[in-house]
Amino acid sequence: MNLDEIQLIFFQECDEGLASMEASFGAVRQGHYDNETINTIFRAVHSIKGGAGAFGHERLQAFAHEYETLLDLVRNGALTLTPDLLGTIVSAFDMLADHVTAARDGGEPPADAAMLARLVDAATPDSAGGAPAPAAEAEPEFAPVAFGGDDFDDLFAMCEAPAPAPAGGDWQVTFIPGSDALENGGDPLLLLRELAMLDATVTSVDLSALPLLNQLHPERCYLGWTATVPAAVAEEDIRAIFEFMGTCDLRIEKAGGAPANDDLPFDLPLPVLDAELGAPTPIPPVASPAPPPVPAAPPVAAEAAAPRAAVTPPAQTIRVDLDKLDRLVNLVGELVITQAMLAQRLSEHAMAGISELTDLDHLTRELQESTMAIRAQPMKTVFSRVPRIIRELEVETGKRVRLDIVGEMTEVDKTVVERIGEPLTHLIRNAVDHGLETPAERLAAGKPEEGVVTLSAAHHSGRIVITVADDGRGIDRKRVRAKAIERGIIAPDALLSDEETDNLIFAPGFSTAATVSNISGRGVGMDVVRKNVQALGGRIGITSHLGSGSSFALSLPLTLAVLDGMIVTVGDQTFVIPLGHIVESLRPDQDGVKVLGPNAALLDVRGSYVPVHYVADQLGIEGAETDPSQAVLIVVESDVGQAILMVDTIQDQRQVVVKSLEANYAAIPGLAGATILGDGRVALILDVDALISRWRRDRVTAAPLGIAA
């Protein structure tokens, strides 16, 4: 593992740390917090600081340091968490996230001078409104001036100071990096520097293993150090420094509390080094005569865990390259196809009933589900970015917003998680900017000043439904209609249902905002949202009540790699219709279908007339059934309402493995992909939304019916 990879892990852990901080802030804001919550925030900042130091991101480290100083004062009760202070802490958190991003992308670090000043200010008890300072003794420890940017003078002086005898309870840190510590691109010096920032004093350096120059391997590490760290520093903080050092011999022990400890050879100060240099006979490593390490870690760990038994133990995880995972998923897909082909071949020989085939079927299905589960990620990864967006919107709009998140642990395929972020951001912005009223308007309407945006995720019949709801003003359908007519989106005399009116806000170029703000209101947002959601095989729905808010529900497939579909034939072709779209399938009576023209027909489906699309005609397939009463009509739900696809026969209903047309051939509008059937033939998967809206459009231009039916 090289330094870049380790650094990558560091940034991944930064992200996780930031996410856990965000979650903790959520708890703090709702008043559900205790010391452990604050501790969690503190620890996250601390490990970011530690890693930043180890990888030389000095600006990030300096910022994290000040931040940590303030958090420590909150943690030990020296500062009371007032709303003002919380505001500072949360703003600083956003800047910390910016710093992390800058460090990762090699960009310009954010201008943090003002924020640093705010942090230092907040950490000074007199200026932090009414905070008593009972824990003043902790202050000098973390005095912000002790470490200013990259000025190491104090640090240097500290190292040079004559080694103080370890006071009772100080930590003895013995640290021997592995001989390959330098080969990995790391440098133990950085860790020592980190250690020095915890007010550590290097009391001795073990040079016994250092060979003469002719035997020295220049890139091997031969040294070991012993340092004293003040008792006030938590053991985990010391350990955190060494977190990124893979193979190193680290001992952290409490000095016995007796000055007698000084007599240990363990702690012999520097003069011993000269002796070694004069006569470099190898003497046993300094560390070895030390008493066997006191198993200090387990009790401390237990202690830390004790206050909160309810905390779920961290699940054990490994990080796997996504490419490897994709290859596995692809192979499993191939296996499923091969299994289907085998089943078909066996059935041709009247052997479909053999039990091994059933077993194989179960196994492949289970294997497929397990593989898909590996790629599943909780929505939390997306949701955790939302609080920040809300905070920024609050500042930009002057509105007050509370965010409620429900179901953040709902799992969904990684590709969906990755691609849902942008539409979701648009929806959130829309909810705050257009949905919620200003505080004054809310009060006038008899609502609480603070608006509520609810973000939820839930599994719903094989799909994930993500809802963004606000308790704002709701969609004013009259205004929407007026606007749509003004923009020429609908005809002035068009008859629209409430649902269709609501859906107009997804039309390209539509925006009801009186003024264009830099948040939303350019009339591109909702259009893009729907496109993005459709590209994910999803649908978007609106429920809105004037005066009490709107709710946008995104319904997405859990994975894009497999699809439940109905296999149908049209002429000599086989197609797959995604099951999510299918409402019902039926064979009409002789007079059920009203034929209006050469290729226009309507079917009376329990009282409402639904247009019938002749799939064969529209896709240019010959030899298909033309008599609706001899064909199968499949009622499908699409963005533009219900429609009927007329096909010849239904073959099967099963799960198919989606093969991307884009990756293997080229993207074709109207087709969502392809799959390989059991007989080895390729079947195209219909993109129902795209096809229906195209057919509708074609028909509307041919005969301007408006959106009727």
Add this chain to the structure above:
Amino acid sequence: MSPPATSLLPATLDTTAASPLRVALLDQIERGEPVHLDGSEVSRVGLACLQVLASARATAADRDLDFTLERPSEALARMIGVAGLNEALDVAADAGTARDA
């Protein structure tokens, strides 16, 4: 190279610089020449080079040769301090700061 000559250490003494530094110092010591180093130009230094320097000093002492590291830059002196190698390299604790401050 005449014995009293002082060699100027390069600006960068990172891990990759350790091997050439070792070879240069080893050559000098094996020729029986004392080692006088000028550290005033050093701006970056890692542990690998500090190890080489410490080992060189021990090796020189083994051969009864002089080894001095003079005029360490602030960066060099700081890192020697952090690594606790002041004694091992015979560099005064305030060497770098006193000169450069």
